[in-house]
Amino acid sequence: MTKHWAGLLWVLSLSVFAQTAEPPASPAGADKAPTHRQLRLNAVPAEPPAPTAPETFAGYAQAPPFKVVPQKDKIALFPCSQCHKFMPPNPQPRKLEAAPHQAVLQHGKGRMWCLNCHLIDDRDYLHTVRGEKVDFDEAYLLCGQCHFNRQKDWYLGGHGKRVDNWQGDRLIYSCTHCHDPHSPATKPREPSKAPPVRAGLQRMKNVDHESNSVWQRNAARKAETANER
Ligand code: HEC
Ligand code: HEC
Ligand code: HEC
Numbered sequence: 001m002t003k004h005w006a007g008l009l010w011v012l013s014l015s016v017f018a019q020t021a022e023p024p025a026s027p028a029g030a031d032k033a034p035t036h037r038q039l040r041l042n043a044v045p046a047e048p049p050a051p052t053a054p055e056t057f058a059g060y061a062q063a064p065p066f067k068v069v070p071q072k073d074k075i076a077l078f079p080c081s082q083c084h085k086f087m088p089p090n091p092q093p094r095k096l097e098a099a100p101h102q103a104v105l106q107h108g109k110g111r112m113w114c115l116n117c118h119l120i121d122d123r124d125y126l127h128t129v130r131g132e133k134v135d136f137d138e139a140y141l142l143c144g145q146c147h148f149n150r151q152k153d154w155y156l157g158g159h160g161k162r163v164d165n166w167q168g169d170r171l172i173y174s175c176t177h178c179h180d181p182h183s184p185a186t187k188p189r190e191p192s193k194a195p196p197v198r199a200g201l202q203r204m205k206n207v208d209h210e211s212n213s214v215w216q217r218n219a220a221r222k223a224e225t226a227n228e229r
């Protein structure tokens with residue numbers, strides 16, 4: 001009989017012990033949702049979507065449609081392949097001693113070479129940095145890769161020149177009509193002569209501003225700030 005009591009006491013003491021062994025009352029706020037999850041509980045990420053072909057620049061939606069004055073027919077040595085299909089292309093930047101054509105580059109301050117623009121295996125075309133073929137008549141697509149803000153202005157009529165009237169089909173000059181791609185900076189030039197004076201009137205005396213004429217001073221200032229553009 002005492003054995004039974006002893007057994008009961010033992011069980012009771014065990015349960016009391018188990019209660020005291022429980023962790024102390026949780027600190028304030030611990031019953032809220034935890035602020036972080038263990039990383040291993042994160043959902044397994046889905047397969048990444050299959051890579052899509054990069055988008056091709058397709059102009060600006062708000063720009064009125066236009067046509068570009070062709071340039072190709074003005075290139076004397078076109079088609080270039082008449083010689084180049086017989087010559088192995090030489091990608092090495094070098095001084096072009098034997099070229100019967102344009103051979104120096106004053107564009108990009110030495111960081112560019114002919115084949116950044118001209119297609120290596122089909123010299124009758126240009127190419128974008130992604131290797132898309134570009135026709136000589138669409139050179140504005142080439143220029144706009146780097147001069148994108150000028151190109152946007154050009155699309156919207158804020159840069160360049162429209163050839164026909166202000167109404168009707170928009171016909172505009174391509175970049176290369178005005179800029180030589182091999183030396184694109186606008187060169188300072190002497191202004192044309194003043195118009196003749198009306199009969200009976202006399203020309204005003206020259207105002208002596210400074211020693212250099214205005215266009216010469218502007219050219220010098222432009223050279224100074226060339227790096228800021
Ligand atoms: C009458 C022949 C002839 C024609 C036409 C011609 N080229 Fe060339 N081109 C050459 C020669 C020769 C060289 C090599 C010059 C050298 O190595 O010094 C050359 C070199 C080049 C190079 C340097 C890279 C390379 O592969 O050697 C480029 C770029 C180039 N030509 C572009 C053109 C383009 C663009 C046209 C068309 C508008 C053109 N060429 C038309 C003869 C020609
Ligand atoms: C920034 C891009 C660019 C680079 C760099 C470049 N070209 Fe051109 N090149 C053009 C474009 C655009 C035209 C078309 C010009 C036009 O529409 O009148 C052209 C036209 C030509 C022509 C035919 C017209 C001409 O001016 O005689 C030759 C030849 C030529 N390039 C050779 C070269 C050679 C050689 C080099 C390297 C020394 C070179 N190009 C570097 C963009 C470039
Ligand atoms: C790969 C990039 C690249 C492409 C493509 C390119 N340019 Fe440039 N261009 C430059 C850089 C860089 C400069 C500034 C360095 C310098 O003055 O040479 C520059 C300078 C110029 C300038 C200002 C020059 C000055 O000093 O006032 C004009 C204008 C210009 N580019 C027109 C063009 C035209 C037109 C084309 C297309 C036939 C073209 N660029 C294509 C990179 C590029």
Ligand code: HEC
Pocket residue numbers: 140143144147150151154159160161173174175176177178179185186229
């Ligand atoms: C009708 C002629 C014309 C056309 C077309 C034209 N430009 Fe220009 N561009 C100019 C003139 C003029 C300037 C002003 C030069 C200056 O500020 O001294 C200029 C300035 C620039 C300059 C700055 C150069 C500088 O010296 O500050 C860049 C870059 C340029 N153009 C790129 C382009 C590109 C790219 C296109 C084609 C999308 C284009 N241009 C079309 C005439 C033209």
